[in-house]
């Protein structure tokens with residue numbers, strides 16, 4: 001495997017095996033510095049979302065790259081997401097077009113439904129809205145509109161984020177264009193093996209968000225420390241003369257899972273992508289597998305988004 005490793009997506013597209021998460025990169029100068037450092041380190045895959053409120057900043061950086069000849073559009077893989085208040089068949093096209101306008105692109109490589117529960121739409125930034133849960137969600141009708149975005153050339157591929165197997169199966173049954181990706185919280189303590197197997201068996205690429213279990217994130221209650229503090233991870237890192245983060249990211253790539261670690265620190269960004277010059281042996285993979293802690297390790301439950309979330313019939317997580 002090299003830094004140019006790609007995973008095949010249905011329909012012939014290819015996703016670079018690691019990407020830069022941009023959630024949490026909120027001001028323009030931070031985004032510009034981070035993207036430039038990431039590009040120089042070798043990143044060509046970037047993950048954003050309408051909800052991160054940084055698409056316009058990313059778009060301006062891309063524009064500079066394309067006009068200076070630093071990169072061509074085809075060099076870049078960009079994912080963005082339909083926001084929670086866009087989860088309605090009447091709003092998919094509007095939000096897709098808004099993302100393209102922000103990113104100053106004719107198409108994105110991947111458009112994901114961010115979350116299986118929607119909120120009623122109000123003008124203005126989602127994060128500031130009242131966030132009243134919408135009980136009339138029709139995933140099948142929304143998916144048909146997602147398919148139309150592929151037909152119209154606005155996105156190369158479409159997929160899901162934070163959906164469970166039951167919800168994916170329901171879409172698969174009637175989909176004309178099958179979901180090509182599932183983006184979920186996934187790290188050494190929460191491997192979601194059955195869901196990953198289902199996705200791989202159905203040709204979907206699995207993308208791991210919070211692959212380092214988001215050290216430093218304080219938004220939700222943490223029941224397990226970040227795995228970079230784990231003794232087994234540290235021991236394996238010492239054996240391969242790599243950092244803890246490199247072991248955790250390489251471990252996922254060896255499982256054909258695409259990690260999208262977020263960093264705004266050029267040194268850590270470089271560290272996170274320098275994972276293609278070694279191989280973790282199977283005995284060490286087994287030791288890492290044993291760190292699985294199940295649902296208790298899940299950090300992002302989205303219940304702080306609104307009181308209607310945890311008891312909603314489409315709440316995707318067990319328990």
Ligand SMILES: NC(=O)c1ccc[n+]([C@@H]2O[C@H](COP(=O)([O-])OP(=O)(O)OC[C@H]3O[C@@H](n4cnc5c(N)ncnc54)[C@H](OP(=O)(O)O)[C@@H]3O)[C@@H](O)[C@H]2O)c1
Pocket residue numbers: 020021022023024047048114161162183184208209210211212213214215216217245246260261262263264265268269271272300
């Ligand atoms: N689909 C969804 O619902 C969803 C939800 C959450 C996140 N995401 C996506 O996934 C991306 C990553 O997830 P995340 O930000 O939650 O978690 P993460 O990537 O596991 O952790 C990010 C944190 O780790 C630090 N970090 C990065 N590399 C490091 C290293 N080598 N050593 C030590 N610390 C390091 C970063 O700090 P520095 O910046 O200071 O390096 C940052 O605080 C997001 O940016 C977003 O694009 C998607």
